[in-house]
């Protein structure tokens with residue numbers, strides 16, 4: 001057993017940290033106040049080739065594993081960029097996995113290089129207003145028409161749709177009543193986000209203002225057949241394939257935010273003098289921070305184990321879910337402790353920890369809720385009966 005980062009992972013961490021150092025907390029504070037996609041970070045990462053970290057070398061990527069991608073995403077979040085920085089590139093890192101695994105060679109050559117080069121951005125459109133986590137009931141329809149499809153429907157919470165040129169979208173091609181299993185009859189498309197057919201309406205939200213999330217109203221979006229990934233009707237199966245890596249990355253990002261918060265809180269606890277001594281001399285200040293350190297380290301070990309399992313081709317569902325759950329909870333708790341350590345100043349934007357706290361809610365809520373992770377572990381690991 002070896003717990004050390006490999007030399008490749010260390011070089012990923014150091015190089016990404018150097019890029020992120022150009023975008024300090026004040027950069028992110030300004031984006032948090034006024035919004036605006038962090039194109040500068042996206043382009044800086046693209047320029048040094050980081051956007052294709054997990055994409056095979058033959059398509060212009062680096063061909064590294066999820067373990068290396070987790071190091072990269074954690075480093076971005078830990079730099080103080082938090083979820084705004086991580087979400088700006090998250091889709092590039094693993095979002096196009098269905099294209100890599102199930103796309104044909106022509107699709108990979110057409111779709112992957114512009115994303116890696118930072119010339120195109122993509123969003124991922126799955127969630128719908130009326131079906132939530134019950135994905136197989138989604139109502140967006142893709143009807144066969146001539147030599148392609150026409151998509152109609154609505155999506156919600158679709159991140160980066162304000163700036164994306166492309167969209168990976170899941171839609172029903174065979175009505176639910178006509179399929180044997182509810183997971184069948186859904187198809188996956190990677191296509192142009194044609195704004196004359198898709199109205200994109202931004203949702204005002206609690207944090208991560210720099211990276212938009214949106215409602216999508218899709219009315220007669222024409223999609224050529226060559227934009228369908230894999231076989232018709234198997235789209236759900238294809239997106240499942242990418243779920244575990246996504247959970248691992250989100251867990252890693254959440255640990256990163258927690259570490260950023262802990263670093264600020266520890267520094268503040270050393271410097272802030274009240275009653276004639278640093279507040280960090282009080283055990284009531286020390287203990288929540290010490291607890292957070294342990295929880296973040298434990299979550300990080302689960303992230304690393306899950307990533308290792310995935311990269312070895314081993315089953316990783318339990319540890320990927322656990323990594324996302326533990327990372328998100330530990331990150332959120334560390335951010336809360338950081339705000340409390342700062343006292344009233346924790347509530348002031350200029351100390352940054354309130355921004356981390358708001359953004360640390362995102363890995364808790366998405367891509368899957370903590371409740372459904374607990375259901376997964378109860379059923380799949382402990383063998384308890386399915387509850388829903």
Ligand SMILES: Cc1cc2nc3c(=O)[nH]c(=O)nc-3n(C[C@H](O)[C@H](O)[C@H](O)COP(=O)(O)OP(=O)(O)OC[C@H]3O[C@@H](n4cnc5c(N)ncnc54)[C@H](O)[C@@H]3O)c2cc1C
Pocket residue numbers: 123124125126127128131132133134156157158159160213362365366367368369370371372375387388
């Ligand atoms: C900032 C942000 C960015 C996002 N980006 C994207 C994106 O880019 N693309 C995309 O497709 N989606 C995106 N999402 C959507 C996200 O994945 C969903 O919000 C999430 O999957 C939950 O769906 P829902 O909000 O409809 O919750 P619901 O399904 O309505 O669930 C609401 C609550 O009920 C609980 N619940 C439901 N059923 C059960 C049950 N059987 N047992 C126990 N508890 C249950 C859930 O755990 C949850 O707490 C984003 C969301 C956010 C907040």
